[in-house]
Amino acid sequence: MSGAALAALFFLTNNTGSRAGMPQTVTLKPGIAVQEGSIVSIEYTLTDESGKVIDSSAGKEPLTYIQGAGQIVHGLEKELAGLKVGDQKKVQVNPEEGYGLPDPKAFQEIPKEKVPPDAHKVGAMLMTKSPQGQAVALRVSAIKEKTIVVDFNHPLAGKTLNFDVKVVDIKAAETR
Helix, strand or coil: CCHHHHHHHHHHHHCCCEECCEECCEEEEECCCCCCCCEEEEEEEEECCCCCEEEECCCCCCEEEECCCCCCCHHHHHHHCCCCCCCEEEEEECHHHCCCCCCHHHEEEEEHHHCCHHHCCCCCEEEEECCCCCEEEEEEEEECCCEEEEECCCCCCCCCEEEEEEEEEEEEEEEC
C-alpha cells in the first residue's frame, strides 16, 4: 500500500470518532466508482496548452488521494467523480478550477542582498518559510537595480491544465 494510502487510512481512523467510548474499526474494501470519501489511485500525465509535459506518474507510484478532501485541483477531482477502475479520461481544467488566476498582490520586492547570488536571474525558483513555518515556493519575476521582484503565485496559476488520467484503484472506507 502506498504511503499516501496509509496516510489516508490514518486520517480516516483518527477522525471518525467513537461510539460509547469504543474505537471504530475502518476497513478498506474495493470501491465501485469514485465518490466522496473514496481512496483513489490514478496514473496521470499533466500537460500545458502547448502539449509540453509538466508532470507525470509514468514510471512512479500512482497518485493516491481522498476524493472530496481537496487534495488535488478541484477541476480534476470533479471530473473523476463516477469513474470506475480502468476508466481513462482526458480532462481540461481552466485556471479558476486549477491553481487560480495570478494575484497581482503576490509580487514583492526584496533587497538583492537577501537573495542568494545564484538566484539573481528571472525564472529562478526559491523556497522560504511562512510565518507559520510552512515551506513556500517563489519565483524570481524581475531584477531591478537594488531589488529583486519575486512572485508568490503558484507556478501554474493562470494556466489551463490538461490531464490524461487512468483510474487504477478505488478503495471505499467502511467504519464499524
